[in-house]
Amino acid sequence: MDSRTVLARWIPWAASERSEMDWGAVYEEQLPRVLDFFRYRVGSRADAEDLASITFEKAWRTRDRYRSDRAAAGTWLLAIARNVAIDHYRSRSLRETAPLEAAREIAGGETPEESFAKRADSDRLACLLESLAERERELVSLKYGARLTNREIARVTGLSETNVGSILHRTVKALRARWDEGTAR
C-alpha cells in the first residue's frame, strides 16, 4: 500500500478524494442514478422525478442514521428508492400504464404498430419495459438505471449473481428482439 493510498484512507483530501460523508457530493453523484432507476422502473419522467424527490427527502431526514461502515451511500439510497417504488406500486394499479399512453400521445394518435419506428429510442424502450414482469423490470432498473454490477444487484436483491446474470441476459435478449422487430416494420 503506497502512502497516497494510506492518506486517501485516513485523510481523504490528501489524495484529492472527497469524504464519504460529503452529502453535497452524494447528491450530485447519486441523483442521476436514482432518477434513472425510476425512469426504468416506472417509465414516466414526471413520476421518476416525483419518486426521486421522495427518496432523497426521506434519505436526508434520516441521514444521521446512515452508517458509512455498513453500506455505500449509493447502496443506501437505492434501498430507500426500492421501497419508494414498492409504495408507489402499492398505491397505484400496475395496469395504469401512463408511459405507454403518453407514448401514444407523442405518436399523434397513430397506432403503436404504425408509430413505433418513429418514436425516440427512450419512448420505445419505455414501452418495451412496460411488458416486463415485476422482477425482470426491477433488475433492468438496477442494472441500466442505477448502473449496478450484477454482483451489487445480487447483494441488493438477495438473488445469486449467476441468477441475476441469467435473468438479465434473457430479458435483454427478448427486449432486443422486440426492438428489432419494431424497427423492421
Place this chain on the structure above:
Amino acid sequence: MNDDRFMNSLQEPPNPDFSRDLGARLRRIERETAVEGRPPRAALAPRLILTFAAIVAVVAAFLFPGVRASAQAFLNLFRVQNFVAIRIDANRLDQLSDSKLDLQRVFNEHREMLLDPGPPKPLASVAEAAAASGQTVRVPTILPGRMAADTVWLQGEARMRMTADAKRVRDAMDLMGVRDLPVPAGLDGAVLEVHTFPMVRQTFVSGGLHAFLLQSRSPELSLPATLQIADLGEIALRMLGMSPSEAHAAAARIDWRSTMLVPVPADAGSFREVTVQGQKGLLVTRAERDDGKGHKRSPGVVVLWSDGQNVYAAGGNIASDDVLAMAESAR
C-alpha cells in the same frame, strides 16, 4: 445498435431546474433537522477549544526535541496553517481522554506558566476586542436566519514551557498499545514552549440557533532544530489508532510544522475539505449521538481555516452551508 446503447437509451441527465429545486429542498431539510437538535453552544465550542488544547497537547507530547533545548536551539517553529482530519475509532478517543492517559501529566512536574491567560473576559464590542487583542477582528456580514450578535469574549495570551519525561511518554505509548516504536533518544528533559495568542470569540443567536466565530493568531510551538518531526508524528498517529504501516507512510507526507491534526470519531462525525476565503479549510459535521452513558451529544458543524497568520473557526447548530456562508463573509 448494440445492447448497451439500446438498453442505456432511457438514461438521461437530470433536468437542471428539477435538480436545483430538489437540492434547495434538501438544504432546507438539513437546516430543519439541525434546528431540531439541541443547541451545540454548550457542547460544540468548548469541544472545539478542547480540540485545540488536545491537539496542542498531543503535538507537545510527541513532537518535541531529542536534545536539551536552549533559547538558541528553538529553531523549529510549529504554526497552524493546515488542518488535517484523522478518522479514528470512537473507542480510541474515549481511551485517549481516559484519566489514565492525561497527556498533561507527562509534563505535570515540569511545567512552567510563563504568561497566565486568566479566565475569558466578556467585552462590550468587537471594537473593544480588537483593541484588547491587538488584531483586526473579523465580523461575519452574513448570518443565517435572523441571527444577531450576542456576546464577545476575549481569551488572553499564554506562554508555557514544558520539560518532557521520557518514562511518562513511554508509559503513555504502552497504554495505547504503541510498543514497537522507540521513545526518541534524548527525549528525557527536552524542553518545548507553547505560545497562544489572544483569542476573540463572537457568538450569535436567534431562538434555538447558536453560532460562533473564533479567531486568533496561530498558536506556536517552539522546538529544537534537531527534532525529527516526522518520526515523532508517527508516534502521534499511532496513538490515534493508525496501523504501523499507515502511520509510517502518512507521517512522511504530512508537513508537521504547519499541520494540526483533528481527530474525528468514525461513528459520530464526517468531514470534508472546503475552501474559505480562498484558503483550504476543514468542515467537520457532527451528528447527534448517544454516548452510551445516557447523554446525547448535540449535532453541529465547525469549519476551521487559516490564512497563514491567523486561525479561524466558525460553527454552530446550523446547516453547513450557512456556516460556510458565515465564514466566507467574515471581514
